[in-house]
Amino acid sequence: MGRLFVVNLEGKIYSCKHCRTHLALCEDIVSKVSFHSRHGKAYLFSKVVNVTMGEKEERMMMTGRHTVVDIFCVGCGSIVGWKYETAHEKSQKYKEGKSVLERFKVSGPDGSSYWANHEVSQLIAGSDADDV
Amino acid sequence: MGGVEDDEPASKRMKLACRELKGNPNDSLLSEPSFGSSRDLMARLLQSEEDEVIGSKGVIKKVEFVQIIAKALYSLGYKKSGAHLEEESGIPLHSSAVNMFMHQILDGNWGESVATLHSIGLKDESTVKSASFLILEQKFFELLDGGKVMDALKTLRTEIAHLCASSNQLRELSSNLSSNQVNLRAKSRPKLLQELQELLPPTIMVPERRLEQLVEQALTLQRDACVFHNSLDREISLYTDHQCGRDQIPSRTLQILEAHSDEVWFLNFSHNGKYLASSSNDQSAIIWEVGTNGEVSLKHKLSGHHKPVSSVSWSSDDGKLLTCGVEESVRCWDVSSGECLHVYEKSGPGLVSCGWSPDGKSIFSGVNDRSICMWDLDGKEVENWKGQRTLRISDLEITRDGKQIMSIFKETAILLFDREAKSERVIEEDQTITSFSLSRDNRYLLVNLVGPEIHLWNIDGDINLVAKYKGHKRTRFVIKSCFGGSEQAFVASGSEDSQVYIWHRGSEELIGKLSGHSGSVNCVSWNPVNPHMLASASDDGTIRIWGLNSHLQQHKKLQQVHSNGGSMAAAYNGRT
Numbered sequence: 275m276g277r278l279f280v281v282n283l284e285g286k287i288y289s290c291k292h293c294r295t296h297l298a299l300c301e302d303i304v305s306k307v308s309f310h311s312r313h314g315k316a317y318l319f320s321k322v323v324n325v326t327m328g329e330k331e332e333r334m335m336m337t338g339r340h341t342v343v344d345i346f347c348v349g350c351g352s353i354v355g356w357k358y359e360t361a362h363e364k365s366q367k368y369k370e371g372k373s374v375l376e377r378f379k380v381s382g383p384d385g386s387s388y389w390a391n392h393e394v395s396q397l398i399a400g401s402d403a404d405d406v
Numbered sequence: 407m408g409g410v411e412d413d414e415p416a417s418k419r420m421k422l423a424c425r426e427l428k429g430n431p432n433d434s435l436l437s438e439p440s441f442g443s444s445r446d447l448m449a450r451l452l453q454s455e456e457d458e459v460i461g462s463k464g465v466i467k468k469v470e471f472v473q474i475i476a477k478a479l480y481s482l483g484y485k486k487s488g489a490h491l492e493e494e495s496g497i498p499l500h501s502s503a504v505n506m507f508m509h510q511i512l513d514g515n516w517g518e519s520v521a522t523l524h525s526i527g528l529k530d531e532s533t534v535k536s537a538s539f540l541i542l543e544q545k546f547f548e549l550l551d552g553g554k555v556m557d558a559l560k561t562l563r564t565e566i567a568h569l570c571a572s573s574n575q576l577r578e579l580s581s582n583l584s585s586n587q588v589n590l591r592a593k594s595r596p597k598l599l600q601e602l603q604e605l606l607p608p609t610i611m612v613p614e615r616r617l618e619q620l621v622e623q624a625l626t627l628q629r630d631a632c633v634f635h636n637s638l639d640r641e642i643s644l645y646t647d648h649q650c651g652r653d654q655i656p657s658r659t660l661q662i663l664e665a666h667s668d669e670v671w672f673l674n675f676s677h678n679g680k681y682l683a684s685s686s687n688d689q690s691a692i693i694w695e696v697g698t699n700g701e702v703s704l705k706h707k708l709s710g711h712h713k714p715v716s717s718v719s720w721s722s723d724d725g726k727l728l729t730c731g732v733e734e735s736v737r738c739w740d741v742s743s744g745e746c747l748h749v750y751e752k753s754g755p756g757l758v759s760c761g762w763s764p765d766g767k768s769i770f771s772g773v774n775d776r777s778i779c780m781w782d783l784d785g786k787e788v789e790n791w792k793g794q795r796t797l798r799i800s801d802l803e804i805t806r807d808g809k810q811i812m813s814i815f816k817e818t819a820i821l822l823f824d825r826e827a828k829s830e831r832v833i834e835e836d837q838t839i840t841s842f843s844l845s846r847d848n849r850y851l852l853v854n855l856v857g858p859e860i861h862l863w864n865i866d867g868d869i870n871l872v873a874k875y876k877g878h879k880r881t882r883f884v885i886k887s888c889f890g891g892s893e894q895a896f897v898a899s900g901s902e903d904s905q906v907y908i909w910h911r912g913s914e915e916l917i918g919k920l921s922g923h924s925g926s927v928n929c930v931s932w933n934p935v936n937p938h939m940l941a942s943a944s945d946d947g948t949i950r951i952w953g954l955n956s957h958l959q960q961h962k963k964l965q966q967v968h969s970n971g972g973s974m975a976a977a978y979n980g981r982t
Contacts, residue, residue: 275669275882275883276882276902276928276945277687277714277716277928278882279799279840279841279882279884281838282797282798323838348881348882
């Protein structure tokens with residue numbers, strides 16, 4: 275691949291588990307508790323860097339219909355979460371423009387990883403289930 | 407001047423004056439052009455002709471049109487034709503008063519010419535005054551040159567003094583009375599006439615070369631509107647509106663250079679267009695030579711870095727080259743020998759960019775601790791600008807006067823700091839900046855954004871956004887763009903879809919997409935001396951030289967250049 279362009283963050287950083295590319299700052303977390311993916315916990319961030327976006331998709335989530343794009347790490351291309359483009363329910367509009375990073379895909383500020391809780395994933399119906 | 411009123415427009419007054427049946431006794435003695443029998447042709451000037459217009463839009467006044475043609479004929483030296491045109495059309499070039507004035511000047515009838523000047527019908531008193539001054543000044547100098555000092559003094563006192571703009575002017579003139587200058591002081595009479603012509607309004611005396619001026623205006627407009635215009639020669643024909651075809655833009659691969667063994671990330675032509683330098687993920691840089699027939703060949707392979715080489719910088723005289731290893735060191739190379747002259751590094755932090763000072767005595771480098779430092783050629787650190795000056799991925803540009811240093815210092819902003827004045831300016835963008843380049847005239851900055859989008863900023867004087875260019879692809883890599891072509895009329899960029907994109911700078915119109923590479927095109931460089939040569943660097947490990955379609959037919963496509971003895975690595979596909 276070419277000369278990778280990455281933004282380097284300062285502070286408490288969440289980075290890609292595979293290639294350590296910076297993805298987001300702790301201070302940009304909007305919500306830690308309400309999001310889940312099939313791999314477990316996921317956090318909602320107001321700003322995410324160094325990701326590329328996939329195709330727009332309509333997804334039915336627990337909270338309603340949303341238009342989302344999958345986001346991929348620019349360094350290694352692995353999928354790290356998704357971004358909300360449009361929320362069709364008024365109460366969910368606050369998510370628009372924000373991104374979710376799956377805890378399983380990132381290394382936390384202290385370098386910690388998160389191991390998927392398989393019991394939890396079996397309880398959640400469908401893929402990329404949203405908050406309850 | 408019977409029958410002429412002062413509050414009528416000058417042009418109308420002139421035309422009315424034309425109709426006067428004033429003859430000039432010196433008719434036959436005239437050496438200067440413009441009339442044989444103005445008496446007759448004035449009589450023929452009809453009332454209706456005054457307002458007659460020609461041309462499809464009805465905006466060209468016939469009288470003015472014929473007059474500027476007559477003027478052009480005279481300045482081309484076709485006196486007979488000029489006079490004939492005046493006669494045949496019945497449109498005299500100048501009013502009789504003006505004609506008389508012109509002859510009086512050339513004959514040296516100063517007093518009479520000043521009198522005529524007052525009757526020509528000038529509205530502006532100051533013009534009359536300035537013109538009178540010029541005439542009498544000529545009289546003064548001619549008297550002096552003729553040795554008639556007393557007469558000159560008298561002229562100065564009685565005629566010129568009250569016309570002087572300042573006492574200094576008067577003093578300056580009088581100083582000529584005492585000096586014993588051998589050379590002639592007076593200018594030639596035709597030259598005086600020319601100066602007077604420039605002083606007088608165009609309605610009184612048709613300006614010299616007006617027709618040529620109008621034609622040049624039209625040609626300039628045509629050329630500016632020509633989106634593909636890219637010629638060195640100014641061969642614009644008057645027969646048809648100028649419109650270049652696409653064939654003036656480089657669009658065909660003339661050569662594929664394959665000496666790098668990995669992705670090529672950067673390339674740049676030297677200032678004199680005789681060399682091309684490229685740098686690669688293979689940790690080397692290469693200096694290529696551009697032959698007189700446009701053929702590019704390998705000159706030196708520069709090895710030594712232990713990291714990918716992200717950029718190069720040519721010294722002003724193209725005698726030396728700097729290369730920057732990513733977060734490593736900067737090396738200085740001698741272009742003719744290929745020898746590494748020096749390695750610049752810091753113990754601890756790595757270097758991220760490099761640039762020459764215009765005088766070639768110092769080098770600049772961005773450091774991954776955000777600072778920028780300056781070394782002398784021996785490697786002694788001369789200066790250090792701490793604080794947030796640059797980012798880990800940033801270009802570094804230095805203006806030709808050595809004063810301004812530019813780098814990306816925030817995600818969305820470029821810092822331009824004047825190291826002499828110690829002042830700073832900032833370009834703020836609305837998205838993340840990935841790279842930028844400075845135009846060769848240092849007046850513009852081309853900024854590449856994540857979008858992807860390219861923004862053209864004017865940095866000469868007030869900073870302002872001038873244009874935007876879109877269409878290319880970028881999601882992951884640093885893709886660079888550049889100015890190029892004749893008059894820097896184009897903007898070219900690399901793209902992750904493996905094509906080279908070319909826009910017309912002024913209109914922002916995308917005018918070319920060049921295919922050929924099999925990997926992301928990371929950087930482009932347009933030969934500053936040859937507007938028809940463009941080079942591109944790609945993830946496929948090759949460099950392509952692009953030229954005109956016609957060049958491809960002329961000399962056969964050259965063989966791919968192989969590296970000396972090295973093995974050819976498989977070409978990378980950038981979209982891993």
